[in-house]
Amino acid sequence: MKMMRMMLAASTAIGIAGGAWAEDLEITHWWTSGGEAAAVAEFAKAFDATGNKWVDGAIAGSGNTARPIMISRITGGDPMAATQFNHGRQAEELVEAGLMRPITEVAEAEGWANAIAAPGLLESCTLDDELYCVPVNIHSWQWLWLSNKAYEEAGIPVPKNWAEFVASGPKLQEAGKVPLAMGKQPWQAAGAFKVLVLSLGGPELYTKVYDEKDSEVAAGADMIPIWQAADEMRKLAAGSNVQEWNQATNLVITGQAGGQIMGDWAQGEFQMANQVAGTDYTCLPGLGDQPYLSTAGDAIYFPLLSDDAKSAAQLELASVLFSSEAQLAFNAKKGSLPVRKDLDLAEANDCMRQGLDILAKGNIVADTDQLISPDTNTQIQDLMIQFVSDMNMTPEDAQARFAEIIADAD
Amino acid sequence: MSTRPSRLFHNMNAKIASVPMVLTAMVVFLGGSIWTVVYSFTDSKLLPREKWVGLDQYERLWGTNRWLVSIENLAIYGVLSLIFSLVIGFVLAALMDQKIRFEDVFRTIFLYPFALSFIVTGLVWQWLLNPDFGVQNVIRGIGFESFTFDPLYDADLAIYGILFAGLWQGTGLVMCLMLAGLRGIDEDIWKAARVDGIPAWKTYLFIVIPMMRPVFITTLVIITAGIVKLYDLVVAQTGGGPGIATEVPAKYVYDMMFQAQNLGQGFAASTMMLVSVIIILIPWAYLEFGGKRRG
Numbered sequence: 001m002k003m004m005r006m007m008l009a010a011s012t013a014i015g016i017a018g019g020a021w022a023e024d025l026e027i028t029h030w031w032t033s034g035g036e037a038a039a040v041a042e043f044a045k046a047f048d049a050t051g052n053k054w055v056d057g058a059i060a061g062s063g064n065t066a067r068p069i070m071i072s073r074i075t076g077g078d079p080m081a082a083t084q085f086n087h088g089r090q091a092e093e094l095v096e097a098g099l100m101r102p103i104t105e106v107a108e109a110e111g112w113a114n115a116i117a118a119p120g121l122l123e124s125c126t127l128d129d130e131l132y133c134v135p136v137n138i139h140s141w142q143w144l145w146l147s148n149k150a151y152e153e154a155g156i157p158v159p160k161n162w163a164e165f166v167a168s169g170p171k172l173q174e175a176g177k178v179p180l181a182m183g184k185q186p187w188q189a190a191g192a193f194k195v196l197v198l199s200l201g202g203p204e205l206y207t208k209v210y211d212e213k214d215s216e217v218a219a220g221a222d223m224i225p226i227w228q229a230a231d232e233m234r235k236l237a238a239g240s241n242v243q244e245w246n247q248a249t250n251l252v253i254t255g256q257a258g259g260q261i262m263g264d265w266a267q268g269e270f271q272m273a274n275q276v277a278g279t280d281y282t283c284l285p286g287l288g289d290q291p292y293l294s295t296a297g298d299a300i301y302f303p304l305l306s307d308d309a310k311s312a313a314q315l316e317l318a319s320v321l322f323s324s325e326a327q328l329a330f331n332a333k334k335g336s337l338p339v340r341k342d343l344d345l346a347e348a349n350d351c352m353r354q355g356l357d358i359l360a361k362g363n364i365v366a367d368t369d370q371l372i373s374p375d376t377n378t379q380i381q382d383l384m385i386q387f388v389s390d391m392n393m394t395p396e397d398a399q400a401r402f403a404e405i406i407a408d409a410d
Numbered sequence: 411m412s413t414r415p416s417r418l419f420h421n422m423n424a425k426i427a428s429v430p431m432v433l434t435a436m437v438v439f440l441g442g443s444i445w446t447v448v449y450s451f452t453d454s455k456l457l458p459r460e461k462w463v464g465l466d467q468y469e470r471l472w473g474t475n476r477w478l479v480s481i482e483n484l485a486i487y488g489v490l491s492l493i494f495s496l497v498i499g500f501v502l503a504a505l506m507d508q509k510i511r512f513e514d515v516f517r518t519i520f521l522y523p524f525a526l527s528f529i530v531t532g533l534v535w536q537w538l539l540n541p542d543f544g545v546q547n548v549i550r551g552i553g554f555e556s557f558t559f560d561p562l563y564d565a566d567l568a569i570y571g572i573l574f575a576g577l578w579q580g581t582g583l584v585m586c587l588m589l590a591g592l593r594g595i596d597e598d599i600w601k602a603a604r605v606d607g608i609p610a611w612k613t614y615l616f617i618v619i620p621m622m623r624p625v626f627i628t629t630l631v632i633i634t635a636g637i638v639k640l641y642d643l644v645v646a647q648t649g650g651g652p653g654i655a656t657e658v659p660a661k662y663v664y665d666m667m668f669q670a671q672n673l674g675q676g677f678a679a680s681t682m683m684l685v686s687v688i689i690i691l692i693p694w695a696y697l698e699f700g701g702k703r704r705g
Contacts, residue, residue, distance in 0.1 A: 064669050067668070067669065068669055071456065071668060071671075072668065075456075090671075093455055093456035093671070094456065097457050184649070184651050241540065241541060241542055241563060373455075373671070374670050374672075375675075377670070378665065378666070378669055378670035378672075382475075382476050382654055385653050386475070386654045387653075388653065389565060389653030389655070390565055390652075390655075
């Protein structure tokens with residue numbers, strides 16, 4: 001039955017593409033951690049089943065390293081057949097400059113608009129009524145991952161919200177553990193901060209700051225508790241001497257650290273380590289305070305190619321990425337939520353279910369990738385990494401500088 | 411009387427042969443630089459565009475904390491790296507020049523780090539200086555439990571950690587250049603100095619070093635070029651961290667152009683780098699080449 005559906009899916013794709021030959025397509029992405037690599041292998045398998053060949057162009061070292069390489073290849077006239085971006089504003093100018101091709105025909109033929117889990121996902125791929133990317137997963141940042149083992153060894157119960165987590169810090173330190181694992185890369189510091197804004201400040205504050213870019217609110221009294229929380233956060237994270245996010249997750253998995261604020265892609269790492277949600281680790285969506293998630297995610301874009309056969313194969317790839325089978329297999333490995341709502345998530349674990357519930361209630365906000373430009377984002381990252389590492393910088397100073405960035409934001 | 415052939419056609423073959431290089435220099439270096447300076451006055455984001463904004467990019471640049479930290483770091487690294495690599499390099503070369511045994515072995519050992527790229531150097535020193543894997547861990551393992559040595563995780567010290575790795579990598583080359591210079595000094599000068607009863611250190615300082623002026627100039631140019639383009643060592647060793655404590659101008663340019671998708675800002679920063687190089691270069695070139703023409 002599954003094979004049958006695969007073949008049907010493949011044949012519709014070929015129908016659209018007008019009888020394509022087997023083509024080698026190079027797909028660049030930055031899915032390189034264990035869980036991510038396992039997930040992307042599922043896409044490769046599904047695409048190879050159509051008779052084409054997935055040529056994997058993984059670029060290690062997080063999106064900040066990978067995106068410049070991708071962009072220079074596209075603008076430099078050596079485009080790959082497809083590439084990952086976080087949909088939103090990262091590829092905005094490439095699309096406007098006509099360097100990307102639309103895939104609207106596949107989306108219309110297969111009725112993606114009816115199947116999509118949240119309409120916002122397709123909207124952030126759309127420019128002038130044409131669809132330019134396939135959203136492949138829904139990721140949200142607002143998760144606190146806790147190590148049950150670490151808390152057991154410290155002899156205290158696993159916290160249920162941010163305040164309890166902060167209170168548990170000294171006990172963990174006594175037990176020789178780092179309370180909060182955090183990689184020393186700018187995006188991780190900025191990401192954790194935006195989680196504090198949404199999860200402690202609530203969706204209204206989040207929208208005013210990141211969407212409306214209201215610098216008075218950013219400088220005002222509502223943000224003061226957030227900066228105090230950020231101050232506590234950096235003190236709890238002081239002892240974690242790791243760089244990459246998955247090294248930080250590993251500290252949680254092995255019980256060397258109490259917890260980590262990281263997007264739900266961290267769950268892929270827990271799964272790779274055969275950890276069970278609820279018994280080995282605990283997740284607190286919205287830090288256990290405000291059950292709101294931002295719908296960020298990864299999307300695959302298709303640069304404009306001059307080769308007709310490869311262009312046809314790009315449409316086949318788009319169809320495969322959105323197919324139910326590939327969506328299920330990919331997201332199960334990656335720990336993210338699928339972009340289709342018509343899937344049976346029988347195997348979803350405890351944490352994924354909590355996420356799905358929040359999505360179903362509509363407690364979602366747009367992610368900062370969709371709201372602020374990469375330029376503003378970089379400025380915030382620079383500020384946050386400095387704040388986290390430099391204990392001499394007061395929360396008041398940091399807030400004033402943050403408000404300046406928001407005032408100039410575009 | 412027949413007119414002499416115009417100077418323009420004198421030595422024709424050599425001139426034709428150098429045309430490609432002249433063109434490359436004009437188009438790639440000069441043309442590219444001018445293009446960059448011009449576009450630094452636009453608000454180009456991911457792609458260059460001609461929307462003029464005057465000096466806005468420069469105002470933002472000099473109001474950005476990270477840029478100021480980068481300049482400060484480059485100054486610290488530059489001055490110290492220049493002094494230390496010249497001093498250490500020369501002292502090593504002078505020691506090597508005492509007709510010691512196994513000179514080849516020592517020369518190889520000292521020059522070896524130079525065979526490694528900055529990326530490898532950066533990673534090696536990142537691990538050596540990492541408190542959980544490196545020196546601190548080893549010393550604690552021996553029994554000194556309270557020993558702390560984590561320069562890369564201390565914002566005030568991190569730039570010196572990078573300086574150390576840079577010196578480790580670069581002084582071998584300086585030593586070799588200096589050694590070549592020392593070997594070029596005529597034996598008779600040493601003999602004469604000895605006859606006059608001048609101590610060895612004075613001979614070095616007042617006779618040998620002034621005679622090695624060309625070698626010092628070459629070395630200076632090589633070291634300075636390495637300082638201005640300092641980038642990969644920082645990326646590999648600290649990634650600019652902790653915080654922004656080890657950011658350098660070249661990294662700011664790259665991050666702005668490609669990561670922040672703000673070409674205009676990156677161009678403004680690279681123009682400032684160009685200006686600073688020119689400020690150093692012009693007086694030096696004037697002294698070096700302007701003087702010779704007179705004589």
